Amino acid sequence: MINGLFKYFPNDADKLERFTNGEVYLTPPKYFNDPWDFRIRGEARSEAEVAKELASPSPIQLQDVSGFTRYINSAPALEDEACCLQDGLSKGVGLICLTEDPLSRLMWAHYGGSHRGFVAEFEYVDADPSEGGFRLRSGPFGPAAKVKYLPKQPLLKRDTSNMEEVCLTKHVCWEPEREWRVMRPLNTGGQHPTKDGFVLAWFRPNYLLRVILGLQASPEVKFQLREMLNHREFDHVRKEQMHIDPDSRELKPRPWSW
16 A cells, blocks of 8 residues: 655665665755756746836936837747846756655656665655645655646746646656655755765655665665665554566566565
8 A cells, every 4th residue: 555655766875875864855946857847937027017116226327228128028039038047046056856646667767776676665645735725745855846737838927826836847758756745955965975965855754655666676785775775763664665466567566575
């Protein structure tokens, strides 16, 4: 039975070491594999709004407000603004991406290191919806919100009142990921012990529910996870490994033979 939310881990020595120390990365959005993510476009400004902004103390004094308005509302200018916003958010916010599905062939291939890595299940329980109506679950890294998938990214309102909606929207092609996102200020995490600029979030042993090895989990992954899970505080953790069901040919977890 699936109780929590899952995170895929590749066969990566540092991420494996961090996990065995009860840590995961807080990733700034500009490092995501889809550059569309958090590349947020704002609504176009009206000429009246631009004129009002220029009327306030400003180093910009223009005669041609109409021409300037057309320029800042042009596709290249709005795209430059989107890139700047993505970069700015990445300096202050990190994400932990989770999923409802530990059996995804695509995700095992892409995020689980072609089955040489593993998946961890963390306790996440239903919480009241956010003010924007997004589904929430509470767990070890903070609130996780369910991502919505759309063919077109919403425009960010000038007052940023729909920032939550924009940040929790991905392109519809990613819908099979069934993603949930934890968004946290980077200053709430801890610095990586050996990599400057990398930020980590912690989890307590009781929040870890299950570890599932990939079909081809590397010897190092098996060894380090065995060393970790042999400690008494992890006695409750279900230990499984993926296999191919001989009848259905589907991926299924079964108890990991130590």
